[in-house]
Amino acid sequence: METPRGPDAEPRRDTLADQLVRRAEEDQRLTRLAREVPTALNRHYVTRCRGANADALRSVVAGRGWPEARQVGEPASTAALMILLHTADLGFQLTCRDLIAEAVADGGCPAVHHAYIADHCAVELGQPQFYGTRIDADTLCPYPIRHPETVEERRQDVGLAPLAEHLPVLRHVVSGKPDSGCQVSATPWA
Secondary structure (H helix, E strand, C coil), rough: CCCCCCHHHHCCCCCCCHHHHHHHHHHHHHHHHHHCCCCCCHHHHHHHHHHHHHHHHHHHHHHHHHCCCHHHHHHHHHHHHHHHHHHCCCCHHHHHHHHHHHHHHCCCCCCCHHHHHHHHHHHHHCCCCCCCCCCCCCCECCCCEECCHHHHHHHHHHHCCCHHHHHHHHHHHHHHHCCCCCCHHCCCCC
């Protein structure tokens, strides 16, 4: 007798990793839709999705701590980071920032995860960021950076491309046109 396969087979166990990735993908899908069709209803769907994702992540963190890459895999840990970055609760983000820093120090998460959440929290607190990962949507320049003269070294340490390479690509992607060659002096980190 053959083992059933396909839709009639035994249901697949939905792991934490699967849930995190699915939630982050749904956020991306709804965000893309809200950009393409900017209605109040589509924005509401994004807000509702992000709220539900934040609640789910809070529950995970309360029950088991930060979902480290070595426990759930790097894609799921990255998905958790994306959910965290889209959470409206700065207090929760600050708590997780510290948990992620510990996980990075213990080898449980890539250092770039801490770079993103550290910069996010700094900017939200009105402080200069460390790695230049937060970009002002109006100017397409980084928000102010602490010790800008050494930012490229810090970026290299966590595996980020140099700002001098990253910013022209970002500007091209956002504008759809080749970068106009913004002068370095026009950016707050120079």
